[in-house]
Amino acid sequence: MGIAVLALLSPIGLILPAWLRAGAAWGEWSSDELRGLVGYVPRGLGRLEGVWRSLLPDYTVPGLGGPLGEQLGYVISAFVGVGIVVGLTWLLGRALAKKERRRDS
Numbered sequence: 001m002g003i004a005v006l007a008l009l010s011p012i013g014l015i016l017p018a019w020l021r022a023g024a025a026w027g028e029w030s031s032d033e034l035r036g037l038v039g040y041v042p043r044g045l046g047r048l049e050g051v052w053r054s055l056l057p058d059y060t061v062p063g064l065g066g067p068l069g070e071q072l073g074y075v076i077s078a079f080v081g082v083g084i085v086v087g088l089t090w091l092l093g094r095a096l097a098k099k100e101r102r103r104d105s
Contacts, residue, residue, distance in 0.1 A: 007078035011071035 013025055031041045031049050056062075059073035 003082055004079075007082055008075060010074045010078040014067070014070050014074060 017023060017025060029037065031046055034045070035041050056073045056077060059070060059077055061069045061073045061076070063069075064072065
């Protein structure tokens with residue numbers, strides 16, 4: 001229950017920086033933003049930048065622009081992440097329990 005509340009509150013990460021005029025979320029800069037902030041782009045970042053393409057670029061739902069699309073994208077990303085962690089934990093628990101049962105037999 002608590003993790004669901006946190007997932008639903010995840011758009012606060014969009015609302016507060018805009019409200020406080022803080023700019024982008026810390027650490028989520030593109031290479032262009034980083035170049036503007038520190039004057040250069042680390043070689044490794046520049047080389048690896050195009051390797052991964054996100055399903056929800058910038059956490060925005062395709063076709064649904066504006067703040068609603070971004071906020072919905074944050075909530076979807078939060079629930080997908082929680083689902084992946086819960087699923088992997090469940091699979092690991094099953095595998096360990098099966099191993100334990102075989103050992104006890």
